[in-house]
Amino acid sequence: MPFAANNPDRKSWLHVDKNSDFPIQNIPFGVFLTRDDIITIGTRIGDTAIDLGALHQLGYFDDIPLTDDIFLQDTLNDFIADGRKTWRAVRNKIAQIFDAENKTLKNNVKHKEIVLFRLDEIEMQLPVHIGDYTDFHSSIEHATNIGAMIRDFDNALLPNWLHIPVAYHGRSSSIIPSGISVHRPQGQTFPDGATEPVFGPSKAVDFELEMAFITTVANDLGEPIPADETEEYIFGLVLLNDWSARDIQKWEYLPLGPFSSKNFASSISPWIVTLDALEPFRVEGPKPIKPQLPYLHFTGKKSFDISLEVAVQPKNAKETIVSKTNFKHMYWNMSQQLAHHTINGCPINAGDLMGSGTISGPTTDSYGSMLELTWAGEKPIKMKDGSERKFVNDYDTVIMRGHCEKDGTRIGFGEVSSQLLPVFVKKK
Amino acid sequence: MPFAANNPDRKSWLHVDKNSDFPIQNIPFGVFLTRDDIITIGTRIGDTAIDLGALHQLGYFDDIPLTDDIFLQDTLNDFIADGRKTWRAVRNKIAQIFDAENKTLKNNVKHKEIVLFRLDEIEMQLPVHIGDYTDFHSSIEHATNIGAMIRDFDNALLPNWLHIPVAYHGRSSSIIPSGISVHRPQGQTFPDGATEPVFGPSKAVDFELEMAFITTVANDLGEPIPADETEEYIFGLVLLNDWSARDIQKWEYLPLGPFSSKNFASSISPWIVTLDALEPFRVEGPKPIKPQLPYLHFTGKKSFDISLEVAVQPKNAKETIVSKTNFKHMYWNMSQQLAHHTINGCPINAGDLMGSGTISGPTTDSYGSMLELTWAGEKPIKMKDGSERKFVNDYDTVIMRGHCEKDGTRIGFGEVSSQLLPVFVKKK
Structure with a gap:
């Protein structure tokens, strides 16, 4: 199911404006500085930035073979080097976590406080170290x-x-x-x-x-x-x-x-x-x-x-x-x-x-x-x-x-x- | 004394052929794989390669402000980033250590076994990660x-x-x-x-x-x-x-x-x-x-x-x-x-x-x-x-x-x- 995350019928429990570039079908990857001045790898749904490093530490990616620090990096290079199989598994898992039907994170106020950021709380960085x-x-x-x-x-x-x-x-x-x-x-x-x-x-x-x-x-x-x-x-x-x-x-x-x-x-x-x-x-x-x-x-x-x-x-x-x-x-x-x-x-x-x-x-x-x-x-x-x-x-x-x-x-x-x-x- | 290491009258206690490119006045920097398959930063005098990582661990650079792992790297980038003052201090120190008048390392058989390599024991690597x-x-x-x-x-x-x-x-x-x-x-x-x-x-x-x-x-x-x-x-x-x-x-x-x-x-x-x-x-x-x-x-x-x-x-x-x-x-x-x-x-x-x-x-x-x-x-x-x-x-x-x-x-x-x-x- 390489394109499971693209399912056009899926809605997210996070708010997404009608004309947003970032519905739950997008799930892009980026690097940002959080309100606590920590650099992390993240994604975005609507106007909410999501700390993937924190999500991983909280166990949300436990069924995917990932190194512990794969998202605790200042660039996406290591994640990218892991290859397409990993990108697809992670993207599909993110779609599941934020699916409107999935209550696990949605109902966990403590976890949401750690993982979710408003856009004005973060500062986007160069997403990769560009070799050539x-x-x-x-x-x-x-x-x-x-x-x-x-x-x-x-x-x-x-x-x-x-x-x-x-x-x-x-x-x-x-x-x-x-x-x-x-x-x-x-x-x-x-x-x-x-x-x-x-x-x-x-x-x-x-x-x-x-x-x-x-x-x-x-x-x-x-x-x-x-x-x-x-x-x-x-x-x-x-x-x-x-x-x-x-x-x-x-x-x-x-x-x-x-x-x-x-x-x-x-x-x-x-x-x-x-x-x-x-x-x-x-x-x-x-x-x-x-x-x-x-x-x-x-x-x-x-x-x-x-x-x-x-x-x-x-x-x-x-x-x-x-x-x-x-x-x-x-x-x-x-x-x-x-x-x-x-x-x-x-x-x-x-x-x-x-x-x-x-x-x-x-x-x-x-x-x-x-x-x-x-x-x-x-x-x-x-x-x-x-x-x-x-x-x-x-x-x-x-x-x-x-x-x-x-x-x-x-x-x-x-x-x-x-x-x-x-x-x-x-x-x- | 930025050019102290260039002193043309200095001889080394290491053998140097008459037409060698690498007398003690050269002291170039490179990266090599040792006989124990360890990557280290080194220099060369005559046909002897010198493990600077090991020299540093043995305390030979203690009077220069260097991080512990500066030579235990697979590229010279961090050392280079330290700037000209550091390069000069290290090069001058190497000249002193291998000066024919200096007996400290020369007479320490154990240290020499750790630090010195014949060229056929090592494999030279790309010395830097080239950004551009x-x-x-x-x-x-x-x-x-x-x-x-x-x-x-x-x-x-x-x-x-x-x-x-x-x-x-x-x-x-x-x-x-x-x-x-x-x-x-x-x-x-x-x-x-x-x-x-x-x-x-x-x-x-x-x-x-x-x-x-x-x-x-x-x-x-x-x-x-x-x-x-x-x-x-x-x-x-x-x-x-x-x-x-x-x-x-x-x-x-x-x-x-x-x-x-x-x-x-x-x-x-x-x-x-x-x-x-x-x-x-x-x-x-x-x-x-x-x-x-x-x-x-x-x-x-x-x-x-x-x-x-x-x-x-x-x-x-x-x-x-x-x-x-x-x-x-x-x-x-x-x-x-x-x-x-x-x-x-x-x-x-x-x-x-x-x-x-x-x-x-x-x-x-x-x-x-x-x-x-x-x-x-x-x-x-x-x-x-x-x-x-x-x-x-x-x-x-x-x-x-x-x-x-x-x-x-x-x-x-x-x-x-x-x-x-x-x-x-x-x-x-």
Whole structure:
């Protein structure tokens, strides 16, 4: 019964708002600091956070083979490394414990006091120690838009793009959870008309709307993973804002790819929604435009119908939704990405993060970056407060949200929200 | 007395061969498995490995503030995170313990039995858990050679190269210590004359001769490190063979840089030689060809005179030296690299690895890759056994060595040696 926890008819004895991203069918995993300043692994139902470390100590997982301290960790890495069988057993057990028909914990006031937290009592942490961060480039609309801006419309897609799930390595050390602010980066740019590069704050800080998946230990050095086996190694997904400085990127990116323009920060949503929870939302992906090499072939539906939106909120003003798109538009799916990543024997570990690349849809209001939405600043976006944006301004907060919905069940990711601060100034 | 351990007049009571890379002035740090299958942190004098965990338990470091288990670890990360003051105190203390005039350990047969190992009794491990791996591209000769092959001699260097210490992110999970074999990677290539990409084993597996430095915790998110403060955060250096598949690289690298062509393996030498041990070998670097932006300015000598060589050894045959070069040729030095890496606020942690990029010298026999040495296969290299090489063959072992020498003192890195095996075949 791998998907028992997905039962759409189950209700929880915990209160869940009608439009919550976190009904009892979700059961995501995260890491938080409790009101007692203890770090623990937890899950969330509605607006209640649940301390899995405490639940385990109280014996609620006694019929599952788990080490005593599996949830008393500051990251999910060990739990993830335990593999899919364990994730499924724990998720199914949580569904049982919080099922409206189950009175054991519901009627135990003492236990509930230990285990349950309001969201304002906890502080979400980075859910995993990220060993390696890979960022794909898998949206054909995004690749085409960028190519059209840099080159021209007729040669927008490079020749390799329809054959390779193109990717590059990103920086793990600057990945931060939702809620942490980011400083506008400084660096080198080469403005139009200049004869030498200049140094200063980036004038084109941008977001990139992405999803990212988190893996478990998958292979030894040298060993590829067949595309149809890859999902066994995908723990779950988060929202990812891959902050970018477009002017720095333009000057630095040849020949080895983006570096300073990207590695100053990437923000992720703190609750990892399991691949299992997304099972009901599988859809067919786009049809391949060109034949793909056999190692990239897969069977079944490997794309997911996840509605996404980006809001920009100026300081002391209301947010404006600047983009609405969907994860299902991605040309290359996660199975193809992992098959490609390992075809040369590159080892995948527990806690690796794999970004999708910017998710742009087919329409001009469904692009996943300001660069595309404003067409490099040519068409500024009008904000609700009357101001305009070409890129992200100091003190703007960028908020990304995502959810699936089908037959009355909604599974969501919450949000990744991060404010852009001015350039860092060292405290004296 | 930060450099007390460098005293060139000191002799050790341990035997050291005349041409050893590891006199008592070196005192590198590494991690090894002992004859009792215990992992410990150690150092090396001559051909004797020294268990620092055991030395500490026996009280030899009692006058230095160290946690009890600082050397009883499977990586150097915690020791490195303790900072330069600790590294210096420990290195100076080791120099005292093994000084020919010091009889304390020398005359204690029981302690020596616990602490000292022959090299054939131990197995070297990866010395650090590498959080992030950055690879620079800092040899002007290498960048020019590659540019000349891809473009033409007049436009060999891209416009940004003389302004930016160009870098990209590599993969941490496939970094392995000397002695571990590597499988020939499979992947996509686009051979000359083809109309579609083809799949198969790379036909152009290459080495890249590099040095790499390992850092300690340096900065918070957002905070740049001034160039003249960077050396405080450099623990030491190793040799790095950044394995590359040139045919895969050629087809995949635009627009986001190399990925599958690089992330199948990178091999490092197991003993980290501290920056302090290299102090006597500082030299001036190349004069800048163009003015550099102020954040890349530095004072003093930041280049190091390290002789390097690469040997290729076919199966059951003698090795052939295919390249001899020097680290001092690098156009951008480590201080500039770290200043650039952090100028946008990217955080640097203990155990990050920063590769120099391929180290090519000015002459055709001093290039750091087969791609350059054979000019993309046009000029095959003659081997001692009569065979020829355009790239690396199956069962070839690639060996890189490096050392400094001045006024009768030689400080070396030992070697990084790794055999190329045929494509991985899954065991039934």
